[in-house]
Amino acid sequence: MDKPLSPTSIKDALQSVAPIGAIQVQGWIRTRRDSKDFSFIELNDGSSLRNLQIVAKNTLPNYAAVQRLSTGASITVTGALVASQGKGQKWELVADNIDIVGTADDSYPLQKKGHTPEFLREIAHLRPRSNLFSSIFRARSRLAFAVHQFFQERGFGYVHTPIITGSDCEGAGELFRVSTMDIKNPPQKNGEIDFAQDFFARPTYLTVSGQLEAEAFALALSKVYTFGPTFRAENSNTSRHASEFWMIEPEIAFCDLNGNMDLAEEFVKYLIADAREHCPEEMELFARFVDRELLSRLDFVMERPFQRITYTDAVDLLKKSGVKFEFPADYGLNLQSEHERWLTEKHFKCPVTVFDFPKEIKPFYMRVNDDGKTVAAIDLLVPGIGEIVGGSQREERLEMLEANMQRHNMDPADYKWYLDLRRYGTVPHSGFGLGFERMLMFITGISNIRDVIPFARTPGSAEF
């Protein structure tokens, strides 16, 4: 008796170098066309952007049922992989048997025609079956792998920093509270909510950054990175913000700001190169249907060094540009979106790393420069997205760090463990945070962050 066939992915079937006498594929019908004596089925299993053409002859015992199959139905097909007689594909599968696994009636929302991303966002559970979104999420998967590959190849350790945290990483936005207390009747003491009776016996939150914990591990394993979910309760309603997103945060001991900038630049270029190499069909689709200039822009970014400029020089450039900005640039103020866009899109026309910002507009942990006015911070700006990386050399001098905390009205007692890192064997160290989704947007050309997240969480929206 023959051994049962094990399924072949459509990706592998399409890459076959020779005909195969007996093969099994499984997937979902994208479209079906009737011919005189047979029916053509376009089958997709998500392994590839491309479909496999199934030829279903009218001699199949269930041919009548096959002719009723519509877009969205799932089938298992066995048959022979043969050279296609038609144009447009090298191989096709002549079916010996078609098992109808699951039908889909005419209420199936995905039509053969193109759909807008906005409509597909409303059916987030079905949109990965579309060409655009299956491509986006294959690219997302590949690039998540590339993140690990980049750091592992360079001797970085992967640290799982906590998702539930007791520390409010100062200045990183609003927090989601984590609690098991009865919200209708929380335990109270002296008229206030008594967090000592909560699950962790203290107020706790979903993390906004793993940086502080990553620093502890950098000062032990020398080079580390985190890659995990991050949560911000900011009421931000833009195409670049989500309440839940993934962030990559490398942290390196014995590393100054220049080393930090080098790493960030190398990392961004590595991810672009990886997508170009390993997702060629997906990138081609993005270039054709999302952003016509995508590939030339990415190649340009990969080939050229990023522009580096101090905050002070950037402000001077903006002032001398002669451009009338809605908000004029001035020393001591944050760069506005329009300023960042002018720098990357109009002036330098490439990614720009701005560094050495006034200490007043940056968080307490950044290292104060010798001028006493600026801190060793970097913002990496890319065309079309804006800030994609934010980082700094960390303040490793205990007295300076304590002084910074006082200037930011923080109680050093709340950060005893963090200060210990400076008390015992402190070293210069640096790191940055890169928003994974913003990187995906830059690489795929997709302009809304909700479209690079499988099930996006944004203010007022947590369906699915």
Added chain:
RNA sequence: UCCAGCGUAGCUCAGUGGUAGAGCGGUCGGCUGUUAACCGAUUGGUCGUAGGUUCGAAUCCUACCGCUGGAGCCA
């Protein structure tokens, strides 16, 4: 959160005070080694929700909800 725009058929949209429309999709028929096939017919609506103005509202007004773009915050 602020500013602007938009919510009409399953989808994309037209309709700006007087009988609710088109293309695509779906369905039926025809043709066909087809390729987002083609040809013909047909189906399809609480005009976002709730009030208001008017003889009459998809159309004008108010509020709310949702979406999109921009701003702020940031990754």
